[in-house]
Amino acid sequence: MAAMDKSIEERIDRLHAGGIVDLHFDLPMDLYEKRERKNVLETEFLPELDAGSIGLVGVAIYIEDRYLLETGLRVALDQVARLYAEAEACERFAICRSYREIQKAREQGKIALLITMEGAEPLGTDLNLLRIFYELGVRSIGLTHARSNAAGHGGIFASSGSAQEGLTEFGRDLVRECEKLGVIVDLAHINPAGFDDILSITTKPPIVSHTNARRYYDIERNISDEQIKMIGERRGVIGVNSVLVSPREEESTLDRYIDHIEHIANLIGIDGVGIGFDFFEFIYRQWPESRQRELAAKFTTPHFIPDLRNHSHAKNLSRKLIERGFTDEQIEKILSRNWMRIFRELL
Ligand SMILES: [Zn+2]
Numbered sequence: 001m002a003a004m005d006k007s008i009e010e011r012i013d014r015l016h017a018g019g020i021v022d023l024h025f026d027l028p029m030d031l032y033e034k035r036e037r038k039n040v041l042e043t044e045f046l047p048e049l050d051a052g053s054i055g056l057v058g059v060a061i062y063i064e065d066r067y068l069l070e071t072g073l074r075v076a077l078d079q080v081a082r083l084y085a086e087a088e089a090c091e092r093f094a095i096c097r098s099y100r101e102i103q104k105a106r107e108q109g110k111i112a113l114l115i116t117m118e119g120a121e122p123l124g125t126d127l128n129l130l131r132i133f134y135e136l137g138v139r140s141i142g143l144t145h146a147r148s149n150a151a152g153h154g155g156i157f158a159s160s161g162s163a164q165e166g167l168t169e170f171g172r173d174l175v176r177e178c179e180k181l182g183v184i185v186d187l188a189h190i191n192p193a194g195f196d197d198i199l200s201i202t203t204k205p206p207i208v209s210h211t212n213a214r215r216y217y218d219i220e221r222n223i224s225d226e227q228i229k230m231i232g233e234r235r236g237v238i239g240v241n242s243v244l245v246s247p248r249e250e251e252s253t254l255d256r257y258i259d260h261i262e263h264i265a266n267l268i269g270i271d272g273v274g275i276g277f278d279f280f281e282f283i284y285r286q287w288p289e290s291r292q293r294e295l296a297a298k299f300t301t302p303h304f305i306p307d308l309r310n311h312s313h314a315k316n317l318s319r320k321l322i323e324r325g326f327t328d329e330q331i332e333k334i335l336s337r338n339w340m341r342i343f344r345e346l347l
Pocket residue numbers: 118188189210278
């Protein structure tokens with residue numbers, strides 16, 4: 001038995017050796033809140049990222065309600081500034097702007113940071129600012145969070161009731177401009193009508209950085225079987241989220257997380273599944289209880305999966321995938337190769 005455990009652990013290490021890709025992490029807002037401290041990335045995040053052999057993280061600029069609208073742009077710029085300062089202070093990180101830079105970072109054993117934006121609020125209604133954020137390194141944009149903004153409307157945390165309208169004229173222009181510039185349009189959070197609008201405008205493979213299947217958690221913030229198939233038909237990739245796997249706490253398990261992977265793979269093939277963990281328990285725990293209650297009232301109570309709560313737990317996922325009968329090739333695709341294909345084609 002011990003020998004068998006050892007061989008499984010060796011197999012997991014082998015699968016993680018190339019570094020796994022997590023396309024959604026709320027790092028910039030935390031670095032911003034801790035802007036008075038130094039080396040936060042190295043001391044608070046690097047140990048867990050290394051324990052899970054994380055090779056690339058999509059780090060999302062996100063503006064909390066309390067900073068809207070007046071200071072949203074300012075806070076976004078400060079988040080980017082903190083990212084650069086923190087990444088430069090530790091040689092283990094590299095902010096990457098292209099597939100070539102990602103490859104180079106990986107060859108040097110560095111953790112690649114891909115700057116993304118969750119909600120276009122920092123742009124206001126000014127398309128010129130997209131170009132500015134592109135120059136700052138932003139390479140993927142999701143138009144909305146759960147809110148409505150100048151670009152469109154977010155999907156709500158209920159099975160129906162999201163805005164009937166899709167993208168605004170500004171939202172449509174933004175999508176066209178993103179595709180022209182080489183900014184990946186992320187369909188996470190967008191409402192169903194906006195989802196259709198984005199796919200009618202874009203021609204490249206679409207992505208959903210962090211979401212779950214409505215099959216297991218039926219809210220418009222997640223994606224339906226029909227939407228999953230639309231992504232698959234266009235050779236896109238869907239990152240499976242760890243915090244919305246079930247409305248019930250007792251069903252929020254690693255097995256249910258893998259049910260989402262399996263469900264998507266059954267609909268569109270293994271090439272369409274990736275990781276978008278969305279680990280934000282560390283932020284949630286920093287909040288006073290009143291703010292946690294506010295989140296529950298506005299959206300939902302997040303159920304964190306006990307053995308998949310932060311990046312250091314990533315190997316638990318691989319262990320469970322092996323247990324569930326996934327082959328090495330399938331696991332590698334889920335952990336990194338599918339996202340890397342998207343980067344190779346789009347960045
Ligand atoms: Zn999100």
